[in-house]
Amino acid sequence: MAAHDKDAGQILTLEVGAMAHGGHCVARYDGRVVFVRHAIPGEIVNAAVTAGGDDARFWRADTVSVVRPSEFRRSHQWKLADSIRAHASGRFPVGGAEFGHITLEHQRRLKAQVFRDTMTRIGKLNVEAAVVGITEDEPTGLHWRTRNAFSVTSTGRLAMNVHRSATVVPVRNIPLGVRQLDALQLWDIDFTGAARVEVATPAHGEEVLVVVFPLEAVAANKKQLEQHIAQWRKRMIHLPSKVSVVVGLRGKQFGPLEMVRLRGRTWLTEVVETQGFGTHTFRVSGDGFWQVHRDAPSTLVEAVMDALDPQPSQVIADLYAGAGLFSKFLAESVGNDGVVLSVEASPGASRDARKNLHDQKQAYVINGLTDRIIGSWLQRPKAAMANGGLDGRRVDAVVLDPPRAGAGRATITRIHQLAAEKIVYVSCDPASFARDTKWLVEHGWEIEDSTIYDLFPDTYHMETVTTFRPSATLRQSRDLG
């Protein structure tokens, strides 16, 4: 909350309307829009203003009590994230479980509505998408996160941030985390000197990877850093032998992360077992991206493989490929005469991808920014793949899985120029996806199918997998060209 915010703390009684992207319901007060968190469409709530002011275009508020509850309200699954209990004890809820007070079935209905509304508002398209949930998540929506990041309090305890705030609240369990995480009792360790701690606890196996990021001042002072490293090492000596601990020294974005090993390894193993597409094992380094829900890797691989339907000898571009999750399964399907171009910007993730794909000669790991790599393919299609070309071949299909910001207009245009037969777009953000879709449609692409996967229960987040095909007009113009 901003210190100058004279309206902060004021309690408003509001009838809340539709759920908007970002996890808040839209309400009106004196003609002004108020984004209300921890409410459900149709409810009347008392909400405390968390950001206001006469000049503000809109206000923000947290529900503190419910006057007319929705039939889909339940008691919140996580005390520290429950706005009502938090405000009653004079504090703010931690972020990250803003749907914990809504039944799982209704959360999914709301996600479908948010996706539909966002596609209409930004994408200018009517898209109906079914929501697929993970059965084991029912009914609570708890115990699914394999990747958890913590802030650290001034006394060295693991903590979570209050929504849109630097305020941290110490935690002693993470209800959304997989059960292995609580069992480690990392809350009892003194992490003084650290700014952030990230913990990866894979769904299968006992390996755990803890990455400790020092405070900037500590990282900048070699002697202090060494002292803290010695202390962290000592304080974690009791952890089970399969727990690896590294200190991460961040470079610039996409620059290499230097990892100082305190114990164990700088990476862990992830096993992805699918229905119908086999099982593969992946190496994922401390700084590498991995899907967060324990069942997300297998669910998304199955969705992408079903949507793409890769055939032997095809050329497939896997853009924003991370450690090669989709590339690995795709390479197997296209066989020795096919090609998978696995494009990823992070050097660490590309290193992992090279290891994960080393036995598949048809897979090329290309480290760089997607738009530049495609630009090179378009400019020099005859050049060898190792030299930034396509070896005279044509890209048959594209899968892209960009970060939350989406691909952006320039990259979408280049993807279109590849003249593939199919694009499968995996997205974790409906707003950037709607923007990218608008540009694809302007270029002549049509949506064939779109499905929402509820891979972030008890939060407002969602994952979508959408198949695009060239429209009849686009096909015609290609034939003429």
Ligand SMILES: C[S@@+](CC[C@H](N)C(=O)[O-])C[C@H]1O[C@@H](n2cnc3c(N)ncnc32)[C@H](O)[C@@H]1O
């Ligand atoms: C949502 S993750 C998907 C990774 C992979 N498909 C998976 O499922 O494990 C997005 C990835 O894109 C990478 N990335 C971000 N911006 C990029 C860019 N401009 N070009 C290439 N890769 C990028 C990130 O480093 C990250 O690994």
